Amino acid sequence: MLFLLLFSISLTFTIQTHSYHKSKFINSANFLTGGVYNSISNINRYFDLEYQNKILIEENSKLKSILYNKKNKKDSSYIDNVSFNHPYKFTTASVLKNSYSSSKNVLLLNKGIFKGIKEDLGVISSKGIVGIIDNTSKKYATVISVLNTTSKISAQLKKTNHFGTLTWNGLSPYFTQLIDIPKIAPVKVGDTIITSGRSSIFPKGVPVGIVHDFKLDAAENYYEINIKLFNDMTNIEHVYVIENVDVNEITNLLKSSTNE
Amino acid sequence: MNSVLYTNIVRFILLVSLQVLVLNHVNFLGYLNPYLYILFIILFPIKNSRPLFVFLSFIFGLTIDVFLDSGGIHAAACVSIAYVRPVILKFCFGTVYEYQTVKFDTVEFSSKLLYITILTILHHIILFSLEIFNISKVILTVQKTLFSSIFTIILCILVTIIFSRKTK
Numbered sequence: 216m217l218f219l220l221l222f223s224i225s226l227t228f229t230i231q232t233h234s235y236h237k238s239k240f241i242n243s244a245n246f247l248t249g250g251v252y253n254s255i256s257n258i259n260r261y262f263d264l265e266y267q268n269k270i271l272i273e274e275n276s277k278l279k280s281i282l283y284n285k286k287n288k289k290d291s292s293y294i295d296n297v298s299f300n301h302p303y304k305f306t307t308a309s310v311l312k313n314s315y316s317s318s319k320n321v322l323l324l325n326k327g328i329f330k331g332i333k334e335d336l337g338v339i340s341s342k343g344i345v346g347i348i349d350n351t352s353k354k355y356a357t358v359i360s361v362l363n364t365t366s367k368i369s370a371q372l373k374k375t376n377h378f379g380t381l382t383w384n385g386l387s388p389y390f391t392q393l394i395d396i397p398k399i400a401p402v403k404v405g406d407t408i409i410t411s412g413r414s415s416i417f418p419k420g421v422p423v424g425i426v427h428d429f430k431l432d433a434a435e436n437y438y439e440i441n442i443k444l445f446n447d448m449t450n451i452e453h454v455y456v457i458e459n460v461d462v463n464e465i466t467n468l469l470k471s472s473t474n475e
Numbered sequence: 476m477n478s479v480l481y482t483n484i485v486r487f488i489l490l491v492s493l494q495v496l497v498l499n500h501v502n503f504l505g506y507l508n509p510y511l512y513i514l515f516i517i518l519f520p521i522k523n524s525r526p527l528f529v530f531l532s533f534i535f536g537l538t539i540d541v542f543l544d545s546g547g548i549h550a551a552a553c554v555s556i557a558y559v560r561p562v563i564l565k566f567c568f569g570t571v572y573e574y575q576t577v578k579f580d581t582v583e584f585s586s587k588l589l590y591i592t593i594l595t596i597l598h599h600i601i602l603f604s605l606e607i608f609n610i611s612k613v614i615l616t617v618q619k620t621l622f623s624s625i626f627t628i629i630l631c632i633l634v635t636i637i638f639s640r641k642t643k
Contacts, residue, residue, distance in 0.1 A: 217526050218558040221533040225554060228540070228547025229605050243544050251542075255496055314499065314543070316506040318607050321544035357544060364609075385607065385615065388505065449502075 232319060232365075242350045242357050243312060243323050249355035252311040252323055260309070260452060267452045274341035303418050304458040306330060308338075310451050311355070315362050315388035322346065322358040324454065332356045335416060337457040343422040343445035344368070344381075344410060345454055356456075362388055362448055370423050371411040375400060378411040379437075381423065388448050390427060393440040400438065402429050408442050415465045417457065479520055487535060490515050495542040506619065509626040512539060513598050514634060516557050517591060518579055521564065532557035545606065552601040556594050563593050579635065591631050592624075599624045 243249065260267075308330075312323035326332050328351050338345040338358050346360040347368070359366050364385050370393055371378035377400035379393045393408060406426045412419025424442040432439050459465075494512040501508050516532050536553030540546060567590040568582060579587065599620045607616050 218529050218554060221529065221554045222551055222558075225533070225536065225540075225547030225550035226605075229551060229608075230546075232544075232546030243542055245541070248542050251492075251495075316499075316502045316508055317543075317545065319545065323544075364607075385612065 243321070244327065244350045244352040244355040244357045246352070249311070249323065249352065253325060253355075256309070256311040256325075263450070263452060266450065270341055271453065302459055302461045304331075304460060306332065306456040306458070308332070308356075308454055308456055310454060313360075313449075313451055315360075315449050318364050318385040320360045320362040320448075321349070322360050322451070324348075324356045324358060324456070325354070326456070327351045327354045327356050329353055331458070332456055333458070335462075337417040337421075337459075338454050339417070339421050339457060340446055340451055340454045342447075343424065344417065345446065345448075345451060347416060348456065358454075360448065361391055361444070368417070369411045369413045370408050372396070372400060372402065373407040373409050376411075378413060379440075381408075381442075389444060391424065391442050391444060393442055394432070394437065396438040396440060398431065398436055398438065402426060402438055402440060404428060408440075415459050415462050418459070483515075483519070486515055486518070491535075491538050491542070494539060499543065503626065504622075507622050507626055509630045510595075510599070510602070510623065511627065511630050511634065513553070513556065513595065513627070514631055516553060516560065517594055517631065518635070519557075519560075525561070528560075529554060529557045548602055548605040551605055552598045555601050556598045559597065560594065563590060567593070579639075587635070588628075588632065591635075592628055595627050595631065596620070596624050599627070 243252065306326065308324040308326045310322050311325050312321075314320045314322075322338075322345070324332070324338070332348060332351050334348055334351060336348045338348060344361055346358040346363070346366065348356050349359045350357045361368065361381065362383050364383055366381075366383060368381040369378055370381040377396055379396040381391055381393055383391045396402065404426050408423040408426065410417040410419060410421040410423060422445050424444040424446075427441040427443040429438050429440040431437070490512045494510065498509050498511055512535070515535055519528060519531075532553040533550055536550035537547070539549040539553075543549070567586045603616045603619045603623070607619075
């Protein structure tokens with residue numbers, strides 16, 4: 216009897232994790248596990264310091280080249296009022312726990328509600344997309360990585376606006392799959408895939424990866440594209456959490472239009 | 476009795492931290508991790524009250540789950556192997572088990588290997604079928620189960636040999 220009871224409890228927990236945003240009780244964004252991972256990560260990050268520095272330098276040089284090569288420099292008084300003109304707010308965070316071997320991979324970040332991290336915010340690294348915030352506690356937050364079979368993110372081809380859904384088949388941590396791209400889209404091997412900005416989680420244009428190979432699905436109406444990620448998901452340390460300030464306005468607007 | 480209690484508390488903490496902090500980062504060939512923590516259930520004293528043992532296994536699995544963000548898959552697998560353990564003990568050790576005198580340090584190696592193998596494979600089948608939870612990916616499930624099992628069994632045997640008390 217006890218066995219059946221406990222087994223069904225654990226099954227319930229398991230099934231909850233399969234549906235998006237339902238895993239409320241069992242997650243590592245709590246005081247105990249967050250604390251343990253935090254102290255271990257404090258030690259571990261020293262071993263990776265050189266590589267992470269290199270990544271940051273690369274990003275810096277990229278940003279500098281954009282900054283100094285910009286043709287029409289704007290009035291500095293205009294740049295000052297950051298919060299009004301830019302709907303996206305960025306927060307930096309460090310990854311405390313990363314996994315890529317299971318089929319439902321979750322990351323743990325070292326910032327939570329106190330730093331303004333909320334559910335459903337997008338997470339990117341300097342190279343590209345990482346995932347979406349799932350659970351938050353006061354000081355920690357968990358991220359559903361793109362390497363999670365329940366993750367669904369809207370992405371598109373860079374050169375045309377054909378969009379599809381980014382999913383993962385659970386096999387390689389270096390590849391994800393883009394499905395529901397219409398047959399008419401001009402897909403070629405080597406094309407860049409970016410986020411579409413349709414979901415108001417990610418801004419448009421966050422790099423995802425390049426087309427590795429593609430084939431038509433069973434119904435022969437849509438492409439299934441294998442994407443090689445720009446990000447090395449097996450080695451992530453510094454990430455940015457993106458908050459879209461206008462997200463409430465957008466969802467309300469969409470809701471009111473669909474209700475009519 | 477007290478020493479048994481302390482041994483198991485220490486084993487609990489040690490195995491959880493070892494599993495979470497070290498073994499889950501092995502990722503051999505990209506996806507293979509040994510799940511050494513089931514040693515807690517394998518080596519749990521034979522003389523116990525069954526409800527307590529099943530409940531402890533549940534707590535143990537759930538602790539692993541909390542750390543790994545995996546819902547309830549480890550708890551489910553742990554509870555199941557804890558529940559069927561007496562049957563397997565009987566099957567592997569036969570009459571020695573009937574008299575409740577099994578000592579894991581002194582039993583024959585072959586029956587110990589059999590015992591660990593059965594429990595490990597059972598645990599991994601439940602674990603990976605719940606984790607992947609998709610009938611169309613049966614091959615992936617079997618593949619993961621098989622390779623991880625081999626990995627886990629080898630490690631379990633090694634650990635039990637290294638930490639066995641060769642006093643008698």
